[in-house]
Amino acid sequence: MRAARGATRLPPPGKLARVTLHLYDTQSRRLREFTPLREGKASVYLCGATPQTTPHIGHVRSGVAFDILRRWLLAKGLDVAFVRNVTDIDDKILVKAAENGRPWWEWVSTHEREFDRAYAQLGVLPPSVEPRATGHVTQMVEYMQRLIDNxxxxxxxGSVYFDMAAWAKAPDGDYGAISGNRIDDLKDAEDPQGEGAARGKRGPQDFALWKSAKPGEPSWPTPWGPGRPGWHLECSAMATWYLGAEFDIHGGGLDLQFPHHENEAAQAHAAGDGFAQYWLHNGWVTMSGEKMSKSLGNVLAVPNILSDVRPVELRYYLGSAHYRSMLEYSPAALQEAATAYRRIEAFVLRILDTMYDGERSAFQAGEPTSSFVEALDNDLAVPAALAEIHNQVRAGNAAIAAGDTETAKTAAGAVRAMAGILGIDPLADNWFEGAAAGGDRAMDALDFLVQAQLARRQQARKDKDFETADAIRDQLAGAGIEVADTAEGQRWSLADPAQSTE
Structure with missing residues (x-):
């Protein structure tokens, strides 16, 4: 297990704690007001990595989505216990390690470090604790004994199975509440050949809590014989060990609803634990409408993507869609997100340089706007929250053009506060130092200059001085910069040289 590394400063809670947060609970299939079990505290368990390969952007989207949730809970003044596990023993890990001729423990440790690096690069806060499955066999044995006793x-x-038939007959048996699947409709995905029946398995839907030892595989001793844990048991045991029999939020990817989270809930409730009060699931990253996965051959590894954009730009992109929606990947969408982030960054750096003489310590974050607060309280509606950040950037640039220093500073303070909650504050140590160490400073400088011109054009149009507005647009066009007027405001891009008539 690894404890959290270092402290992270977020905007002060201010008035946020008095605002009501609503989250979409997968189990009840509705928005529910978030009421923590313990006043002033929030407990979150997130299904983390199964480190069998280099992480791709589909893997880390969950980390970014739930990092935003955590930051919002912190900003509202809650003390957050955040547990993100590592599944470090698994069929896929054993297969991959064997295919590559490596010890399983070395294989999983190598890729676990890659996941840690990816999370850190994207500014994901380290969890309160990051337990590994293999470190909690004792808790799993105790959990199985409780289930057997019940x-x-x-x-x-030598194996231990969850008795689905017995649970179906129980007065409080609720299998299918999360995913909508019924026990009678299930197929035995863990044992498609029916080999379990020969080993004493009672029903095809019964799933393994403990798998008996096989030659060449790692094993641990238990009262029922040596073996290794089943995937679902690992999370139930670790979640309740760290967060208690009942905790607030259980999160993970949409693909984990069934069977993993359904089986977790069944185990926990059958053992007598209240378990998670809210179930949250994030959507996938897709390509051509299909879930990103190695089997589809469309994996985009985080290191490869970071050769095209900076880490903060990738974070912006992964967090820009609503967490429950699918995020369709394309190089153009990624670059559009990077450009959008640079507008925020250019404005903040402009304020830093011109109004604070480059002294970051003097440039303090302000308060989020009411529109931003309402957006995040509405099931973490990040697209609306980002729109409000860009509204404040435009207002700040317009204020600069009009010589209204105080309004510009207020807007900039709000931008920093809101961007900080989303984990993309340009003046945060990791992003500011990373930009200074070799980010795309030329584009930042260009955006800085173009935004000033666009602010002048905006003011001219507001004053109905259309001659000046058109002259500014023509001047930018002459420099190879195209300006588009959209519902979200002015957007600029570099003209395609291939379209030039010269």
């Missing part, structure tokens, strides 16, 4: 699990030929 009549909802049984041992057979």
């Amino acid at each position: 009549g909802f699990a049984y041992a057979a030929e």
Whole structure:
């Protein structure tokens, strides 16, 4: 297990704690007001990585989405216990390690470090604790014994299975509440060949809590024989060990609803634990409408993507869509997100240089606007929250053009506060130092200059001085910069040289 590394400064809670947060609970299929079990505290368990390969952007989207949730809870003044596990023993890990001729423990450790690096690069706060499955066998054995004692699990030929038939008959048996699947509709994905029946498995839907030892595989001793844990048992045991029998939020990717989270909930409830009060699931990163996965051959590894954009720009992109929606990847969409972030960055750096003489310590974050607060309180509606940040950037640039220093400073303070909550504050140590160390400073400088011109054009149009507005646009066009007027405001881009008539 690894404890959190260092402290992270977020904007002060201010008035945020008095605003009501609503989250979409997968189990009840509705927005619910978030009421923590313990006043002033929030407990979150996130299904983390199964480090069998280099992380791709589909893997880390979940980390970014739930990092935004965590930052919002912190900004509202809550003390957040955030547990993100590592599944460090798994069929896929064993297969990958064997295919590459490496010890399983070395293989998983190598890729676990890659996941850690990716999370850190994207500014994801380290969890309060990051437990590994192999470090919690004792808790798993205790959990299985409770299930056996309650009549909802049984041992057979060195394995231990969850008894689905017994749970279906229980007065509080609620299998399918999260995913909508019924027990009778299930197929035995863990044992498609029916080999479990020969080993004493009672029903095809029963899933393994503990798998008996196989030659060449790692194993741990238990009262029922040596073996290794089942995937679902790992999370139930670790979540309750660190957060208690009942905790606030359980999160993970949409693909984990079934069978993983459904099985987790069944185990926990059968053991007598209240378990998660809210279930949150993030959407996938897709390509051509398909879930990003190695089997589809469309994996985009984080290191590869970071050769095209800066880490903060990738974070902006991964967090820009609503967490429950699918995020369709394309190089153009990624670059558009990078450009949008640079507008925020250019404005903040402009204020820093011109109004604070480059002294970051003097440039303090202000308060988020009411529109931003309302957006995040509405099930973390980040697209609306980002729109409000850009509104403040435009207002700040217009204020600069009009010589209104105080309004510009107020807008900039709000931008910093809001961007900080989303984890993209340009003056945060990791992003500011990274930009200074070799980010795309030429584009930043260009955006800085163009935004000043666009602010002048905006003011001219507001004053109905259309001659000046058109002259500014023509001047920019002459420099190879195209300006588009959209519902979201003015947008600029470099003209395509291939379209030039010269």
